[in-house]
Each structure stands twice: as C-alpha cells, then as structure tokens.
Amino acid sequence: MKVNTTSKVKNKPILSNKxxxxxxxVNVLVVGSVAYDTIQTPSGKRDNILGGSAVYFAxxxxxxxxxxxxxxxGRDFSFEEELELLKAxxxxxxGLVIKKGATFKWAGRYVGDMCYAETISHSxxxxxxxxxxxxxxxxxxxxxxxxxxSPKLQKKILDQIKKPxxxxxxxxxxxxxxxxxxxxxxxxxIDGLIVNNDEVRLLTGMYHTITAAREILKWGPQxxxxxxxxxxxxxxxxxxxxAVPGYPIEVVRDPTGAGDSFAGGMMGYLAKIDSPSLxxxxxxxxxxxxxxxxxxxxxxxxxxxxxxxxxxxERYKKLLGMMRL
Amino acid sequence: MKVNTTSKVKNKPILSNKxxxxxxxVNVLVVGSVAYDTIQTPSGKRDNILGGSAVYFAxxxxxxxxxxxxxxxGRDFSFEEELELLKAxxxxxxGLVIKKGATFKWAGRYVGDMCYAETISHSxxxxxxxxxxxxxxxxxxxxxxxxxxSPKLQKKILDQIKKPxxxxxxxxxxxxxxxxxxxxxxxxxIDGLIVNNDEVRLLTGMYHTITAAREILKWGPQxxxxxxxxxxxxxxxxxxxxAVPGYPIEVVRDPTGAGDSFAGGMMGYLAKIDSPSLxxxxxxxxxxxxxxxxxxxxxxxxxxxxxxxxxxxERYKKLLGMMRL
Numbered sequence: 001m002k003v004n005t006t007s008k009v010k011n012k013p014i015l016s017n018k019x020x021x022x023x024x025x026v027n028v029l030v031v032g033s034v035a036y037d038t039i040q041t042p043s044g045k046r047d048n049i050l051g052g053s054a055v056y057f058a059x060x061x062x063x064x065x066x067x068x069x070x071x072x073x074g075r076d077f078s079f080e081e082e083l084e085l086l087k088a089x090x091x092x093x094x095g096l097v098i099k100k101g102a103t104f105k106w107a108g109r110y111v112g113d114m115c116y117a118e119t120i121s122h123s124x125x126x127x128x129x130x131x132x133x134x135x136x137x138x139x140x141x142x143x144x145x146x147x148x149x150s151p152k153l154q155k156k157i158l159d160q161i162k163k164p165x166x167x168x169x170x171x172x173x174x175x176x177x178x179x180x181x182x183x184x185x186x187x188x189x190i191d192g193l194i195v196n197n198d199e200v201r202l203l204t205g206m207y208h209t210i211t212a213a214r215e216i217l218k219w220g221p222q223x224x225x226x227x228x229x230x231x232x233x234x235x236x237x238x239x240x241x242x243a244v245p246g247y248p249i250e251v252v253r254d255p256t257g258a259g260d261s262f263a264g265g266m267m268g269y270l271a272k273i274d275s276p277s278l279x280x281x282x283x284x285x286x287x288x289x290x291x292x293x294x295x296x297x298x299x300x301x302x303x304x305x306x307x308x309x310x311x312x313x314e315r316y317k318k319l320l321g322m323m324r325l
Numbered sequence: 326m327k328v329n330t331t332s333k334v335k336n337k338p339i340l341s342n343k344x345x346x347x348x349x350x351v352n353v354l355v356v357g358s359v360a361y362d363t364i365q366t367p368s369g370k371r372d373n374i375l376g377g378s379a380v381y382f383a384x385x386x387x388x389x390x391x392x393x394x395x396x397x398x399g400r401d402f403s404f405e406e407e408l409e410l411l412k413a414x415x416x417x418x419x420g421l422v423i424k425k426g427a428t429f430k431w432a433g434r435y436v437g438d439m440c441y442a443e444t445i446s447h448s449x450x451x452x453x454x455x456x457x458x459x460x461x462x463x464x465x466x467x468x469x470x471x472x473x474x475s476p477k478l479q480k481k482i483l484d485q486i487k488k489p490x491x492x493x494x495x496x497x498x499x500x501x502x503x504x505x506x507x508x509x510x511x512x513x514x515i516d517g518l519i520v521n522n523d524e525v526r527l528l529t530g531m532y533h534t535i536t537a538a539r540e541i542l543k544w545g546p547q548x549x550x551x552x553x554x555x556x557x558x559x560x561x562x563x564x565x566x567x568a569v570p571g572y573p574i575e576v577v578r579d580p581t582g583a584g585d586s587f588a589g590g591m592m593g594y595l596a597k598i599d600s601p602s603l604x605x606x607x608x609x610x611x612x613x614x615x616x617x618x619x620x621x622x623x624x625x626x627x628x629x630x631x632x633x634x635x636x637x638x639e640r641y642k643k644l645l646g647m648m649r650l
Contacts, residue, residue: 042532207367210575231556234573241647245568248559250535282650322566323648325607 027092028271029138030057031070031157032147032260033104033127034077034096038120039299040109043253049300050079052104053147053170055086056257059304060264060291062089063312065271067264068138070095070157074103074126085305095135101126114255115229134160143271145263146190148172151183158189166276168192168223168267170259176202184219192223194263200226210236225266225285227259230296235285242282247293247319254299258292261304265291265312290315352417353596354463355382356395356482357472357585358429358452359402359421363445364624365434368578374625375404377429378472378495380411381582384629385589385616387414388637390596392589393463395420395482399428399451410630420460426451439580440554459485468596470588471515473497476508483514491601493517493548493592495584501527509544517548519588525551535561550591550610552584555621560610567607572618572644579624583617586629590616590637615640 030053037051054071061067069091075098083093102125108117134157142165146154154169161167167190175183176199183203187193193216197209206212213224213236226234230252235242266288273280290312297303355378362376379396386392394416400423408418427450433442455474459482467490471479479494486492492515500508501524508528512518518541522534531537538549538561551559555577560567591613598605615637622628 208574208576210573228556231553232568232570234570236573241573243557243570243573243644243647245557245559245570248535248561248566248568249533251533279650286650319568320650322568325604325611325645 026143026271026274027066027068027141028061028143028145028264028267029068029070029134029141029161030054030061030145030147030264031095031132031134031154032057032145032149034069034071034073035104035106035127037256037300038105038107039254039256040120041114041254041299042111043251044299046254046299048105050082051106051256051300053149053260055082055301056260056295056304057145057147057264057267058086058091059089059301060261060288060295061268061271062086062091063265063291063307063309064268064287065143066090066092067268068092068095068141070132070134070138072097072099072126072130072132074099074101077103082301082305095132095138099126099129101129103127108256110255114252117256132157142166142274143267144168145267146170146186147260147263148175151175151179151186155182155186155189158186165274166191166267166270168194168225168263170194170263171199173199173202187216188220190221192225193221194225194227194259196227196229196259200224209234223281227262229255229258233262233285233289235282237278240278242285244285244289245323247289247315247322249293249297252296255296256300257295261295262288262292264288286319287312287316290319351468351596351599352391352393352466353386353468353470353589353592354393354395354459354466354486355379355386355470355472355589356420356457356459356479357382357470357474359396359398360429360431360452362581362625363430363432364579364581365445366439366579366624367436368576369624371579371624373430375407376431376581376625378474378585380407380626381585381620381629382470382472382589382592383411383416384414384626385586385613385620386593386596387411387416388590388616388632388634389593389612390468391415391417392593393417393420393466395457395459395463397422397424397451397455397457399424399426402428407626407630420457420463424451424454428452433581435580439577442581457482467491467599468592469493470592471495471511472585472588473500476500476504476511480507480511480514483511490599491516491592491595493519493550493588495519495588496524498524498527512541513545515546517550518546519550519552519584521552521554521584525549534559548606552587554580554583558587558610558614560607562603565603567610569610569614570648572614572640572647574618574622577621580621581625582620586620587613587617589613611644612637612641615644 032054033052035052104127107120146169148170204212224236232244232246266284269284269287357379358377360377429452432445471494473495529537549561557569557571591609594609594612
C-alpha cells in the first residue's frame with residue numbers, strides 16, 4: 001500500500017484523532033549502523049559514545065511503536081546497558097549481529113552554527129563488509145527504513161522484505177557522487193526519500209530546491225522530505241507542500257543523530273497509526289521534528305534516554321500551538 | 326498604545342477576519358535609505374538599480390496601507406519613474422529630500438546559499454550626513470519603522486514622533502559593535518526589534534537564540550522578530566512563540582531587500598488592521614513573509630513592481646494551507 005497523496009483526499013481527516021487511541025501499533029524495521037561516536041561541539045566533547053543511524057532511529061521510533069533493528073557490531077562492542085534500555089523500549093535486537101572485527105567508529109566536530117559535521121576520522125570496521133540478511137521473522141514488517149548506506153545494499157535489503165506498506169530511505173552526498181545509478185534504481189522503488197537541501201541539488205543538478213524536489217518525485221517516490229536542521233523540514237508531494245518550522249531550542253549541544261531520530265519519530269508514529277494518509281504523514285513529520293529537537297539538546301542519546309512518550313506529546317502540542325494563528 | 330502580548334488575550338480572536346474589511350488603514354512612516362544598488366548573485370548582475378531600506382519597506386507596506394517616507398538622495402538621483410510608481414501606490418514622498426552630493430551607493434554579492442551579502446563597496450554620500458527632520462504633517466503617524474541606521478539617529482527620529490501606536494526598529498552588527506550604548510537606549514523605547522540570529526547573539530553575548538531573545542525582551546521591547554531568511558521567521562514575546570516557515574520559492578534570484586520588504590509587509594498589514602493584538606501580529610508577520618518571498622524571486626524591485634495586492638493575498642492563503650495539518 002502506498003500513501004495516498006493525491007489532492008482528492010488530502011483534506012480528508014482520516015484518523016485525525018486516533019493517535020492517542022492506539023497503544024502499540026505495528027512494527028518498524030530499521031537497517032543501518034551501530035557505532036562508536038567521538039563528538040566535538042561548541043558545548044563540549046564526548047569520546048566513544050553509542051551512536052549510529054539504526055540506534056538513533058530506534059530510539060526515536062520507540063516512543064510510538066515496536067522496532068526491529070538490523071545491524072552489525074564488532075567483538076569490541078560494550079554498550080550492553082544502552083541496549084538493555086532499547087530492549088526495554090520494545091526494540092527487538094535479534095537482528096543485531098556480532099562479527100569478528102571492530103565496531104564502526106566515527107569522530108567529527110561541529111563548529112559555529114553546527115549546520116554540518118566535519119568528519120575528523122572514521123573506520124568502518126565490520127560495518128564496511130555488512131551484507132545484511134533480514135531474518136525471516138522480520139520479513140513481513142510493514143514499515144521499513146533504509147538508513148544511509150550503499151544504495152546497492154539498500155536495494156538488497158528491500159528485496160528481502162515482503163510487500164512493505166511504506167519504505168523510506170536516507171542517503172548522502174557520497175552515494176550520490178559515487179553510486180548514482182544504483183541510487184536512482186533504489187529511488188524508483190521506495191515511497192519516500194529523506195534528504196537535505198544540498199543532497200537535493202546534488203542529486204538533480206538543479207539549483208532551486210523546489211524545482212529539484214519536483215524532479216525527484218518524477219523518478220518514483222511519492223514523498224520527499226527535505227530536512228533543514230534546526231529550521232525544520234519541508235514535505236513535498238506531487239500536489240502538496242507542508243512546511244514544518246524548527247522547534248526553538250534553548251540549548252543545542254550536539255546535532256548528531258537529529259536526522260535519524262527525526263526519521264524514527266516519523267516512521268514510528270506512522271506505524272502506530274498504521275493508516276498512511278497525507279494528514280497522518282504531516283502529523284508524523286511533526287512528531288519526528290519534536291523527537292529530533294530533543295535529540296540535539298544533549299550529546300548523543302543522553303536526552304532521548306531519559307525522555308518519556310508523555311514529554312514528546314507535550315512538546316508536540318507546544319509545536320502545534322506555535323504554528324497556530 | 327502597545328500590542329497586548331500577554332497570555333490572557335493571546336487566543337482572543339480580535340479582528341481575526343477584518344483584514345479584508347478595511348480598505349485603506351492608517352499611515353505607516355518609514356525613515357531609512359534610498360540607494361543605488363549594484364548586485365551580483367548566482368542568477369546574474371544588475372548595476373545601479375533602485376534600492377535602499379526605505380524603498381523596499383515602502384513597496385512592501387504599499388500593498389496594505391498608505392506610507393510616508395523620509396529619506397535623502399543626492400542630485401545624481403534619477404529614478405523618477407520608480408518614484409512615480411511608489412506615488413501611485415499611495416506612498417507620500419514629501420519627506421524625501423534632495424541634497425547637494427551623491428546618493429548612497431552599495432555594491433554587494435551573494436554566493437552559494439545566499440545567506441549573507443558580501444559588501445564589495447559602499448559610499449554613503451548624502452546619507453552619511455543625514456539628519457532627518459520629520460515634517461510636522463508626518464509627526465502623528467501611528468505606525469513607525471526605523472530602518473537600519475545609527476541608533477542615535479533612530480532615537481532622534483523617534484523623539485520627533487508624537488505618541489506612536491507601534492514602533493519597530495531594525496539594526497545591524499555594525500551598530501551593535503560600535504554604538505551599543507545608544508542602541509540599548511533606543512531598544513528601551515521601541516515596541517519591536519527586528520533582527521537575525523547573529524545579531525541576537527552579538528547583542529546579548531549569548532549563544533543560544535531563545536535564551537538571548539528572552540534577555541532582549543527584558544530590556545524594553547515586547548516583540549522580538551528573528552528573521553531567518555528563506556527559513557522564515559520567529560516571533561518571540563514574553564509568553565509566546567510563533568514560528569513562520571519559509572515560503573518555498575522555486576527561484577531565488579536576489580535576496581536584497583527581503584528584510585525591509587518583510588518589515589514593510591508586516592507593518593503595512595498592522596496599519597491596515599489598526600488594532601494591535603497578538604493574533605493580528607502573527608497574521609502581519611505571515612503577510613510580511615509573503616511579501617519578502619516575492620521580493621527575492623527577482624532582482625531589486627522587479628517582482629514587487631508588477632505585483633498586485635491580490636497576488637499577495639493568494640500566496641498568503643497558500644502559505645496558510647502549507648501550515649495546516
């Protein structure tokens with residue numbers, strides 16, 4: 001099933017108030033990295049903390065629905081406590097495999113407005129040879145997030161899933177520059193692509209974001225989400241725009257994981273509601289935006305670890321208030 | 326009279342649908358520059374086109390209410406046609422004086438994301454010695470905009486106005502760095518300050534925008550508007566936030582004048598309604614945002630010159646639609 005984004009139904013208030021009626025929702029599958037991050041920002045530095053796209057996504061989605069995670073770590077991995085916390089939040093870690101070798105390590109810094117991370121060093125370790133096999137008991141999961149990675153690999157993962165309801169993928173400049181053909185092939189088969197302004201331009205060779213966004217929608221996906229960091233996000237569909245302002249944060253300590261926890265919050269909410277429609281997608285984006293706004297308030301997962309679904313809901317209501325005339 | 330921004334009335338729908346009932350509104354006074362601009366952007370170059378804060382403001386406000394302009398030009402000034410167009414839009418130019426000397430000239434370029442203009446050269450000419458005398462017939466104008474300029478001068482202008490209803494001021498990093506004491510003195514006496522993120526930080530020495538914004542509100546003004554370029558704007562009052570997303574523009578050709586035409590659209594709309602309240606201020610900010618979104622679609626005043634109030638209203642409705650869940 002696909003999200004119906006045509007103008008015919010866009011104002012139809014499908015399930016508009018069901019968010020609080022559904023307690024569990026269906027499953028979300030994420031395939032991505034689990035990593036050791038070393039992060040420097042104007043607020044300080046942290047060495048070898050738990051990170052990675054799959055982890056941030058899982059934390060973000062866990063406020064709303066059960067999550068199944070597929071990733072790989074090395075034998076040096078030692079974040080048992082954090083993983084127990086994920087399990088306690090209904091994150092299924094049976095898809096996390098341990099291989100001989102080292103866990104993915106990334107070191108980066110953010111300066112000034114912290115719009116971009118500057119990579120100081122990275123070492124892919126076992127993640128570099130990752131050929132994920134989706135366990136049979138994960139293959140019917142309806143909501144699927146392909147975190148940033150080689151598009152060839154993303155495609156291989158997707159091919160293992162049976163009739164997903166909704167597939168979103170993330171990518172980055174490296175894949176656009178080095179594996180564009182494979183990426184275009186993947187894009188044809190997904191429902192939604194999550195990118196930033198620069199990636200939209202790089203992908204299309206078009207300077208103006210909106211023109212470029214419309215071009216990408218011709219290639220297959222029905223949904224394009226343009227992340228704008230602290231400035232929020234923009235949803236572009238064939239017939240519609242939805243502009244999400246950034247939630248004004250008092251203290252931005254570390255932007256790492258903002259994009260993945262945004263995607264997690266969004267897809268977790270969609271899985272909770274389990275009825276893809278444009279109004280629900282808009283609410284999902286706002287929930288993702290709220291989760292990401294918490295993520296960046298502290299280093300790594302510090303903020304998300306102590307956060308309750310109630311706090312997420314409270315900030316969601318505040319954000320709605322800020323958007324109200 | 327001051328805008329009531331307290332939480333007691335913030336949800337009271339004062340005049341919420343009166344925008345279209347008021348045809349003329351009261352006057353807005355702008356004191357600022359009239360200039361020759363030479364502009365380079367990724368979209369091209371224009372030499373010696375009409376610009377200046379007062380001109381952009383007046384064009385922006387003229388969609389909603391009569392405007393009175395106070396500024397100075399040199400004897401080299403030759404934009405009669407453009408000024409006739411302003412007059413036709415109910416802009417009173419009796420306050421525009423001609424002095425011996427040259428008109429203010431500015432040359433700048435925008436690169437990449439065009440977030441900032443890089444000044445290539447500027448020559449203040451007669452604007453450098455500008456000591457504006459507000460004509461007696463302007464001194465009762467209720468809505469006043471003090472465009473970017475020396476805060477000492479802004480203060481002198483304000484002192485000549487009799488009981489204004491609402492005074493907004495703009496400033497820039499130069500004045501914060503070189504005339505901070507005078508600026509703080511001015512800020513005490515105005516209702517609203519319009520700044521960008523960097524200026525908020527520079528003014529307070531605080532890194533985090535929201536904390537800094539709250540600090541500025543302690544100094545006197547009830548309203549702080551943080552411009553975020555193509556990412557929209559944020560309204561901060563003691564008890565409230567209002568986040569305006571950027572209107573997604575297909576083609577951004579030249580950001581010059583965005584801030585001043587935003588201020589013009591906002592104050593022009595407030596003057597049209599002539600009933601300051603928080604809901605009206607929010608609508609005014611959205612109207613300013615819409616006017617600015619047109620400004621940046623073409624060089625200088627090209628877009629605003631051919632624009633009708635109906636087109637502004639249509640885009641305003643589109644923007645509302647994009648913000649709706």
